[in-house]
Amino acid sequence: MADKKKQLLIVTGMSGAGKTVTAHALEDMGYFVVDNLPPTLLGSFWDLIVNSDDFTKVAVVIDLRVKNFYRDLLDEVNSLEDNGTVQTTIVFLDASNDTLVARYKETRRLPPLASSGRLLDGIEQERQILTGIRNRANYIIDTSELTTKQLKQKLLKEFSDRQRQPFSIEVMSFGFKYGMPIDADIVMDVRFLPNPFYIPKLRPFTGLDKRVFDYVMDKETTQTFYVKLLDLLKIALPGYIKEGKEKLTIAIGCTGGQHRSVAIAQQLARDLTKGGYQVDITHREISRYTRK
Numbered sequence: 324m325a326d327k328k329k330q331l332l333i334v335t336g337m338s339g340a341g342k343t344v345t346a347h348a349l350e351d352m353g354y355f356v357v358d359n360l361p362p363t364l365l366g367s368f369w370d371l372i373v374n375s376d377d378f379t380k381v382a383v384v385i386d387l388r389v390k391n392f393y394r395d396l397l398d399e400v401n402s403l404e405d406n407g408t409v410q411t412t413i414v415f416l417d418a419s420n421d422t423l424v425a426r427y428k429e430t431r432r433l434p435p436l437a438s439s440g441r442l443l444d445g446i447e448q449e450r451q452i453l454t455g456i457r458n459r460a461n462y463i464i465d466t467s468e469l470t471t472k473q474l475k476q477k478l479l480k481e482f483s484d485r486q487r488q489p490f491s492i493e494v495m496s497f498g499f500k501y502g503m504p505i506d507a508d509i510v511m512d513v514r515f516l517p518n519p520f521y522i523p524k525l526r527p528f529t530g531l532d533k534r535v536f537d538y539v540m541d542k543e544t545t546q547t548f549y550v551k552l553l554d555l556l557k558i559a560l561p562g563y564i565k566e567g568k569e570k571l572t573i574a575i576g577c578t579g580g581q582h583r584s585v586a587i588a589q590q591l592a593r594d595l596t597k598g599g600y601q602v603d604i605t606h607r608e609i610s611r612y613t614r615k
Contacts, residue, residue: 495588
């Protein structure tokens with residue numbers, strides 16, 4: 324049965340103050356987000372949402388792209404709350420005139436109301452129209468001094484109802500002959516290492532086989548390379564975590580993705596797990612090879 328008092332987040336504010344970033348951040352937090360909804364459709368939209376169990380967190384983004392409809396926003400919010408089925412929270416994004424002018428010049432766009440081409444006039448007119456909804460807002464976020472990352476972190480702190488996902492690592496082996504993985508964050512090419520493919524008794528197997536694994540990992544060249552690779556990652560991984568990265572994909576590639584890359588990936592996943600990281604391992608090409 325549908326919840327009788329659902330939450331609706333209304334995101335509005337000055338054009339150029341960060342509503343697009345906010346919409347994307349809310350989607351990442353599990354909100355169902357509708358952008359550029361005319362205020363006069365709020366009631367009809369909510370009628371669709373309120374009796375559905377599919378949507379528990381809902382946000383709408385409303386700005387002056389809807390121009391003539393915007394003045395109806397306060398009336399529509401009041402009407403929604405009067406029906407007793409919704410608790411609205413208004414988030415107003417703001418920024419200084421200087422900041423907005425700089426952002427518009429950077430993107431070479433004009434504010435919605437700058438019909439004459441004068442940036443500041445359009446910004447001031449928009450600010451005047453938004454005074455009423457700004458005064459009604461539950462949250463006012465000034466993004467003048469915020470980076471995109473800082474804005475996302477602030478929104479996460481205020482509106483996320485879940486704990487941040489723990490940092491995780493995917494270690495992937497692959498073969499360059501089948502193409503590089505497009506989702507990899509770090510790619511290491513190990514085609515310079517001794518290749519078991521040229522050892523007839525090892526060729527049919529993969530790096531999961533102890534004989535192939537030992538052949539690759541016991542070589543002096545491999546040992547020197549691997550120690551340096553692990554040292555590099557020990558330096559880099561805390562930095563990725565600090566920057567807010569939730570998942571990192573490390574791809575290890577050899578020619579066919581059967582021998583060298585598999586062995587290195589196996590050892591790397593093992594050592595990173597020992598280091599306290601949450602690690603998944605994928606061998607992208609291994610299904611291509613079957614023992615005869």
